[in-house]
Amino acid sequence: MVTSKEVTPAPFTTYLNGQSIQDVRADFPILTATVHGKPLVYLDSTASSQKPSSVIDAMSFYYQNYHANVHRGVYSISEEATAAMEKARLKLARFINARQSKQVIFTRNTSESINLVAYTWGQANIKAGDLIILTEMEHHSNLVPWQLLAQRTGAQLEFIPVTDDGLLQLDIYEQLLQRQPRLVAFTQMSNVLGTINPAQEMIAQAHAVGAVVVLDAAQSVPHLPIDVQALDVDFLCFSAHKMLGPTGIGALYGRRTLLEAMPPFMGGGDMIRSVKLRESTWNDLPWKFEAGTPAIAEAIGFGAAVDYLNTLGMDHVHQYEEEITRYALERLQEVPGLKVYGPEAALRGGVISFTMAEIHPHDLASILDQQVGVAIRAGHHCAQPLMDRYDLPATARASFYVYTLKEEIDILIQGLLKAQEIFRL
Template structure:
């Protein structure tokens, strides 16, 4: 297994570990310039860049074996079907699912959560039932449950976030005493970087009789995930945040739950038989994959999984931990800068901050123009969390396998330039 080597900036070390500089050679976009400066991409929490292997797999598909899947009996259709279903197996193994049929391909994390809310939620949530969420959720793990509550009369309660950016687990245990039907929480905050103790939280939810949906959009790309060890009921994540293409997401679910759930959408491929007035449904996973699926996107995701597995997810996390620790140390040297969230050891590669009275959008613009640095600015689709900290927006830097400490230094230089511009 290849791992990330932090000790050298050259080629593969004698131990077999790949340096970050070597890894960066796999990402063509990292060679481009913006505003006459090398691109410093620090927005991987929004969407990661893609290695050449993923780009080439997509190109090869369209050039040599593009055809619809599951239906054609001719060679290139069979090739496309085989490649897509192999990708499903790769994803299942990546998260250690028991069977590949537990991996449902969707468009993104949002669609995966909506699928559960409409299908499982519509069949199992009734007036007065409790759904437990948290204050740090992305809108994608808030709005579907709000809509379900409006349709059914269910109620929502929220685990508070402490001043340090962690979940208030004492309040969580009190909420569990109210007998919720579902707990839907993020594994890792896209704003604070907080890695929540989900294995402990899942066990306690199950003891209280609740199912658990985990938003893994930020965790699956960066941490080693084992759905059997976690014993999670549903896990949702996106391909584009883990080196794969856009337009492909995953819903993992326990087999018995998925088999009992009604279809989310109707159309081709999700049916077994169709008559004028009634139909019967296909087996898992195709029951939830109506119409022509994201074929090449799934194939690209499979190649992205290959890439991450070759690096080793423990090595990926160690690298991001090192970069995050270094970045927090360097950011802390700047006057007027406030970092939100826990210490580096309790977070992933995400840092949200404010710099004096400079609006985060102005800050992001200055960094882009003056330093070629791409960061995110805004509420990060987590407005309730912003309100919790009395903010309208933050700047956010986020890291991945290709991030260098030197890029953090360029970020710091750009922030110092912003301080000069605003004379703070």
């Protein structure tokens, strides 16, 4: 039996762009919560991040002071709401260094952004026999839309394998590129392994053979500095709720020439220029792809989240997450029978998936919640093919963000040792 022992918390000296992490945490109201009588230790930011007061307040202020529909009203609060929403779009464009804000389309989430590309660009450009290259580490959101497209068109799917260490087999990628793919779609950062893929190099290789590239940036945009012009990516998809913003809104960045050539995704109000009984013409970018009343408050909250991250500085965010991830990997080595999946800290983001001998990940997550107040994720993480690759039904997953303390990693370790006591391992 392993006996749990008290762990002296690591001295806290880390700052984010001049702010201590304790000061950062003070901006997040939920982090004062308790669960089962213990302080909440939130280690599930890969699934959804917590929200600072500035995001919550921005959305509340809109509802309390100038709620109205956008783009259609000529009265003052409608014009104010329109200006606030379009200002948020401009903030997003600058955050990822897009040339123009019209290249940023508001969607519901990363999944909808990928589906938009699959149903518009894909339907117009993919035909029977065309090759689509994906990877074994993709989230279901970057697998299923392409499976559906292949079923509709007769295209073929091929996959870049993943090594035992959680890295893409780029030699196989080079071989697949020799078959002249029409499309390459991959994640910049794995939501399971934390692997940060060499996106710029992979995009350049794809373009060299004439392929269009869709980058799933749901995990990377919240944690890494992103420059779409330097990446030279064709489409980039991400979500607000993983980067301190609200749920229900995401974004699609696209190369302007591609977006202008694509047909609309959905029909309705605001995406049209003119409508007659038997035909219609389409609005300009980005509104051509934004049918109906948009998520106005959420867009404003999205912009506020970008403001907050800009204040911290994305270089600082990434540097801090590397530090906290390295510390977590070191501490996890102290737990007998625990196996970590994925690469070393320098090659991964702030997410660690692991298994513990003879304890199912769901049981482990439940014990951590009840015994020490730690919230982690357990399951296949919407990446069942990757679970199959490692012959696993599920893993436990701890993930970190700008508000994660080293002391919280220590509590996680205490909880894991406690679980071993309970299971008499």
